[in-house]
Amino acid sequence: MADEEEAELSEKQKKEIAKWFLLNSPPGEIQFVAKDVKAVINDDVLYEEAASEAFPLYNKSHLISIEMPGRIGDVIVTSYGELAKNEFIDPRTAQVAVVCTEVRPALDEELPSAYVEEFRCAMDAEILKYVGEAYPKGVCSVYCGNGKDVEGPGFDFELVVVISAARHSPQNFCNGSWRSVWSIEFKDEIQMLELKGKLQVGAHYFEEGNVQLDAKHECKDTTIFQSSEDSAIAISNIIRQHETEYLTSLEASYSNLPDTTFKDLRRKLPVTRTLFPWQNTLQFSLTRDITKELGIGK
Amino acid sequence: MEAAMGLMRRMPPKHTETSLSALLSLLPQHSSDLLSQVDQPLQVLCDMEYGKEFILCEYNRDADSYRSPWSNKYHPPLEDGSLPSLELRKLEVEANDIFAIYRDQYYEGGISSVYMWEDDNEDGSKTGQGRRGYLQEGAWDAIHVIEVGPEEEGTAHYRLTSTVMLSLTTDNESSGTFSLSGSIRRQMNMHLSTEEGHLCNMGRMIEEMESKLRNSLDQVYFGKTKEMVCTLRPPSEVVMRLPDS
Structure with a gap:
């Protein structure tokens, strides 16, 4: 059947x-x-x-990070570093991980030009510092999103910063992840850097229940086009600032829960501020019923 | 079936309806088990005769119709839909009135329905009851099922199974979307004197249970997810670093 x-x-x-x-x-x-x-x-x-x-x-x-064989570091699985099916580049070590079996050195055409690499590398160093400070178990990578063949000033290119922090503790019935993707467009003509950030935070707690947090946020910012090192510092500061603000707003959302949101749905105590008088209401309701029935005359 | 329940424990609670309908289509042979074991967000219908809304659930369903606790009629009309006995119906009417007052005092709005039926296996009555509160983007659905055992020497055994499904979403420009959803289920067994009547006992049990569940959601469950976020990115460290930027 x-x-x-x-x-x-x-x-x-x-x-x-x-x-x-x-x-x-x-x-x-x-x-x-x-x-x-x-x-x-x-x-x-x-x-x-x-x-x-x-x-x-x-x-x-989920921006999963995978340890590459030979202890050379982690590679983040993201579309920004995806060269072919199951092949992900780690720009920091210029290695391509073939998930999840082997690594091979990246080919020259898979890497950005020396000019772009200078910006990418400086950015990587700053972001690595920031992630190390802010996320106990964070991994990060900086990719070239567009214009990896740009040889020198006069053209636009784009770098993408990917930050991923995950914590799995099934023994405590709790899993969570923080993911942020920042794309930075280097606009040569107007000498500006445009940042777009997408932040996503999830958590799952499942001891005798199923409770999940799903929070997303997008933000934008700009700064001026400077030398590779100064740009890197400016950008990592902007990212730090936005992510800090976001965490603060998440905490604020949490602390608003008990007083406003929760209370609007169900109060801790009835409007009368005492437990519900089951015994009295029974009588009250019966009397009301009788009056109602008489009143309607059914 | 075990795997299906495993999936329901892991899928985001805000997608409960989608998950359930997917499982129903994959496992049609388990549909009645699924429908009775998975609680889903409550739907309502309006009883035109009384101008009042009532909650739809497995406990007032017969075929594709649902019985209104106000008029005792099925919507859409069903010729030989099962009805509670006269005595039970009297208790049901009373319970609906009382729980409406209870609901108003705790929820300041919302909808409540109480359904009673006789259980084939046990000589006793059973009460299913749902209730919901609404916020712009938030909902609290509670389902309480009480099994009442046969009365013996002035006492009866009560077994309460309660589920609360809660979802909260806030969406604003500065902080993006923040969505918390969850469902928890608990059981409580009590042996009580029937001196003050079944309704009184059931009411107190439900009130105590709801307060417990609300507390766990607020303190434990939401607290734990917040803790997780702070483990991922500890705030103190960041605050210390702020002056740098």
Whole structure:
């Protein structure tokens, strides 16, 4: 019987559902979700297809960091560093990680020009310093988003700063991640740098329940085009400032909860400020009922 | 089925409806289990006869119709929909009135419905009850199911299972979107004297439970996610660094 009914869903639909579940996994929990999805789908071939499509997307959107073999450092899985399917560049070490098996040195054409690299490298050093100070378990990388072949002044290019901090502690029933992506456009003509930041913070607490935080924020800023080192310092200061402000606003949202939001939904005590008088209300309500019935005359 | 429940524990609570409908379509053979074990955000219908809204849930559903606790009629009309016995219906009417007052005092608005039915397995009555409060972008849905055992020597056993589903979203220019959602479920067993009546006992249990759940959500659950954010990016460090920038 089950088979007949299941036939109503096409394989494609089933795969889409499987992908939806996988992509909606809380930070660091995709393996657990995958196990359940596999059981629910009950079709290994279909599951493998869905997983092979969903895992790379999940890894990229969660900015997963992977340790490269040979202890040379971590590589962040992000679309900004994606050269080919499963190949991610780490600009700091100029290595390309083939997830998750090997690394190879980057080819020259995979790296930015010396001119852009100077800006990228300076930025990387500043961001590394900042992330080291602000995030106990943060990883970061600076990519060249556009114009990696620009050889010198006179043209625009773009750098992308990716910061990812994740904390998984299933033994405490809690997982979370902080992800920020900053794109910085170096506008040569107007000698300005335009910053756009996308910040995303998620947390999942699941001891005897399921509570999730999902917060997103976008912001913009500009600064003047300076030397590679000065630009790097200016930009890391701007990023620090925005991220600090954002954290403060998150904390403010949390501290507003008990007094305003929560109270508007359900009070701690009734408007009367005493527990509900169950015994009296019973009588009160009965009398009211009788009067009402008499009044209506039913 | 176990895997399905595992998924429900991990999917974002604000996507409960989507998750549930996906599972229902994948596992049609488990649909009744899923519907009874997964609590989903409450929907309402309006009883035109009384001009009052009532909550739709598994406990007042028969086929595709839902029974209004106000008029005792099914919406849309159902010819032979099951109805509580006369005695039980009397208690149900009373309970709806009282819980409406209770709801008003705690929620200052919202909708509440109480449904009663007889359970096949036990000689007793059962109460399902939902309630919701609304904020611009926030909702509190509570479902309390009480099983009342047979009366013995002036006492009865009560088993309360409560679920609270809460979602809060704020959205503004300066801080972006901030969304917290969660659902928790707890059980409470009590043996009480029936001297003051079932409603009184059930009411007190529900009141105590709701306060506990509210407290856990506020203190423990939201507190834990905040703690997580602060582990990811400790604020004190940043404050110290501020003068630099």
